[in-house]
Amino acid sequence: MKQKKIDKTPARLDFTQSVTGLILAIFISAHILFESSILISNEAMYKVTIMFEGYYFFGETYPGIITFFAAAISVIFVVHAAIAVRKFPNNYKQHKVMREHVLRMKHEDTSLWIIQITTGFIMFFIGSVHLYIMMAEPSNIGPFASSFRVVHEHMGPLYFLLLLSVVSHAFIGLYRLAMKWGFMEGKNTKVSRARFKFLMKTMIVIYIIVGSLSLAQYTYIGLTHDFSEVKKYKSKIIDLRAH
Amino acid sequence: MSKEKTPRILKIGILRFDPHDPEDVPHMETFEIEESDGMTLYIVLNEIREHHDNSLKFDFVCRAGICGSCSMLVNGRPTLACRTLTSKLDENITLAPLPLFELIGDLSIYTGKWMRNLNEHLETWIHDKENELEVDKLEEKMEPELADEIYELDRCVECGCCVAGCGTIQMRPEFVGAVGLNKIARYHLDPRDKRTNAEYYELIGDEDGVFGCMTLLGCEDVCPKDLPLQSKIAYLRRMMIKTSMKNN
Numbered sequence: 001m002k003q004k005k006i007d008k009t010p011a012r013l014d015f016t017q018s019v020t021g022l023i024l025a026i027f028i029s030a031h032i033l034f035e036s037s038i039l040i041s042n043e044a045m046y047k048v049t050i051m052f053e054g055y056y057f058f059g060e061t062y063p064g065i066i067t068f069f070a071a072a073i074s075v076i077f078v079v080h081a082a083i084a085v086r087k088f089p090n091n092y093k094q095h096k097v098m099r100e101h102v103l104r105m106k107h108e109d110t111s112l113w114i115i116q117i118t119t120g121f122i123m124f125f126i127g128s129v130h131l132y133i134m135m136a137e138p139s140n141i142g143p144f145a146s147s148f149r150v151v152h153e154h155m156g157p158l159y160f161l162l163l164l165s166v167v168s169h170a171f172i173g174l175y176r177l178a179m180k181w182g183f184m185e186g187k188n189t190k191v192s193r194a195r196f197k198f199l200m201k202t203m204i205v206i207y208i209i210v211g212s213l214s215l216a217q218y219t220y221i222g223l224t225h226d227f228s229e230v231k232k233y234k235s236k237i238i239d240l241r242a243h
Numbered sequence: 244m245s246k247e248k249t250p251r252i253l254k255i256g257i258l259r260f261d262p263h264d265p266e267d268v269p270h271m272e273t274f275e276i277e278e279s280d281g282m283t284l285y286i287v288l289n290e291i292r293e294h295h296d297n298s299l300k301f302d303f304v305c306r307a308g309i310c311g312s313c314s315m316l317v318n319g320r321p322t323l324a325c326r327t328l329t330s331k332l333d334e335n336i337t338l339a340p341l342p343l344f345e346l347i348g349d350l351s352i353y354t355g356k357w358m359r360n361l362n363e364h365l366e367t368w369i370h371d372k373e374n375e376l377e378v379d380k381l382e383e384k385m386e387p388e389l390a391d392e393i394y395e396l397d398r399c400v401e402c403g404c405c406v407a408g409c410g411t412i413q414m415r416p417e418f419v420g421a422v423g424l425n426k427i428a429r430y431h432l433d434p435r436d437k438r439t440n441a442e443y444y445e446l447i448g449d450e451d452g453v454f455g456c457m458t459l460l461g462c463e464d465v466c467p468k469d470l471p472l473q474s475k476i477a478y479l480r481r482m483m484i485k486t487s488m489k490n491n
Contacts, residue, residue: 006444011487014454014480086450087457094414101413104319109460110410180458182477189474 013083018177020080025170027073032167032207036214042143042221046233049142050240061240066138074131081124088117112172119165126162143233144225151222156215163211167204175200251278251334255287257299258339261348271337272296278329284338285313285325288350301350308467311402314341315350321407323467324350341407343416354403361419365446367426371437385434396429396475398468405472408461417451421462421472424453428475431482440486448487453479 034052038045052069053061089095102110133149134141140149150156178184178196186192253276260269274291285306292299304310306325313324316339318332329336340346345353361367405421412418427447430436447453456476463473 006441006448006487008487010449010452010454011444011484015484089414097413098410101410104316105408105410105461106319107408107459107461107464109458109464113410113457113459176458179460179473180456180477181481182474185474185477189471193473 013086017080017083018180020076020083021173022177023076024073024080025174028166028170029203029207032163032211032214036210038143038146038214038217038221039210042233043235043237045143045146046235046238050238053138055238055240063138063141066141067135070131070134070138074128074135077127077131081120084120088121112176115168116172116176119169122161122165123169126158127166129158130162143221144227145233147218147222147225148227150215150218152227156219156222159215160212163215164208167207167211171200171203171207252276253278253287253329254335255291256335256337257291257349258337259299259349260346261300262346263348282329283325284317284327284329284336287329287336288313288324288338299350300348302352309400311354311400311467314352314354314402314404314407314467315339316341316407321404321465323402323404326467341403343406343412344403352403354401357403357406358401358422361423362426365419365423365427367430369430369433369436370442371435373437383435389432389434393429393432396425396432396470399425399429399470400468402467404465404467405462408465410459410461411455411457415451415455418455419447419452421466421470421476423447424456424476424479425470425472428479431479440482440489444483444486447479448483453483456480 034048035045037048050056050061052066053063054065055061089098098114102114133155140146150159175196179193184192254273255276256271256273258269259272261267274295276287276290279286285303288299288301288303292301301315301324302312303325304312306313308323308326311323314321315324316337317324317327318337319339321341324338338350340350340352341354344357347353399422401422403422405425406412409418409420412420424447427443430438431443449455453476458473458476460473463471466472
């Protein structure tokens with residue numbers, strides 16, 4: 001029997017939105033943890049930095065790897081944004097009706113969506129700035145170079161806003177993904193949903209605390225370190241010319 | 244002897260409007276009702292109509308949460324008036340008609356028209372080309388577990404609460420909503436319905452269907468029949484993605 005061809009695009013868009021979101025959320029949860037290695041010591045953060053520059057694989061550092069990663073994440077970021085933007089209210093009427101609905105319903109999951117829309121919108125701009133800098137200056141990452149950027153290149157406030165946005169967006173998004181696809185759905189879906197929601201809130205709190213502490217540490221280093229001579233951190237153990 | 248508590252005086256604010264009266268504008272009207280034991284909003288509304296204002300319009304049939312007629316916004320959330328105990332609410336209660344549906348007047352809305360439209364659009368009946376005309380033939384046997392599963396979803400009373408509780412459909416009224424998706428999940432489970440997955444995809448495989456759902460879960464949380472809407476929509480989403488991947 002001959003069948004009519006189905007239009008697969010809506011399925012592909014929905015699936016791609018979820019997959020790109022998942023990749024970005026996993027990436028960001030790892031990113032913030034690696035970033036927080038500064039809380040252990042400057043040396044620890046330095047080791048993490050050169051690990052991503054390939055030192056432990058090639059014996060030398062290639063900051064180009066960072067550019068490559070940043071470019072790959074940028075592509076996923078743009079794809080995710082382009083697909084997800086179709087869910088935004090796209091005229092004043094839709095915006096108004098949704099606002100009234102949220103205020104009237106006082107329903108948590110509906111209100112969380114407003115946070116996602118808002119943080120998503122914020123990240124169009126500040127996320128792009130951050131990604132571009134990482135692509136353009138891949139070698140300026142390190143205990144001192146990053147601190148310099150936070151304090152003397154005034155990236156601190158932007159990073160803080162980005163931290164709040166990305167953490168809430170990512171974990172609310174992961175929770176919604178689990179609900180959307182029925183991931184690890186228990187016999188009693190109400191119980192598994194409550195657990196996922198608790199996990200989401202816990203992760204948001206933990207990540208914002210850890211992220212803020214790291215940012216505070218970079219700020220502290222930025223304010224106290226003397227950048228007049230060498231901007232870059234010098235390891236006592238590992239000797240490299242590039243850093 | 245314990246002293247008997249004086250009953251609360253409930254202040255019921257109702258959004259009133261008669262769309263057929265060109266002079267009328269939507270306005271709030273408040274009625275004061277003395278609370279009694281086991282009082283539901285359905286009883287409150289009858290009290291108002293009997294003792295305060297006999298022009299108040301609202302729908303009801305079964306008064307027991309079976310017919311789905313008395314759905315309305317109670318303090319902003321859609322629910323059935325007959326299943327809402329006043330003792331669970333504050334003294335100030337606001338009632339409004341469900342949004343999106345055609346307003347007949349005050350709290351009375353025409354859900355039937357909307358639902359009929361939806362059912363015709365989604366073809367929510369058994370499709371079986373081969374046995375279409377054989378009404379005398381005995382039905383095939385079905386496992387009790389499967390029958391239970393189908394029955395579970397068949398409990399939908401089309402009250403419209405999930406529609407009024409859905410943020411997506413507020414913005415995009417073409418969206419079929421949880422009531423429509425639940426019905427598709429029900430027919431998809433039913434072995435007597437011979438529609439293929441590709442045929443189901445034709446019905447709900449777009450952004451007015453399952454891919455339009457933004458998983459705000461208002462439907463799941465307001466459904467007076469506690470239908471497993473989140474889980475069934477997730478199931479349809481997985482099924483539709485698989486269908487799109489298989490069909491070339």
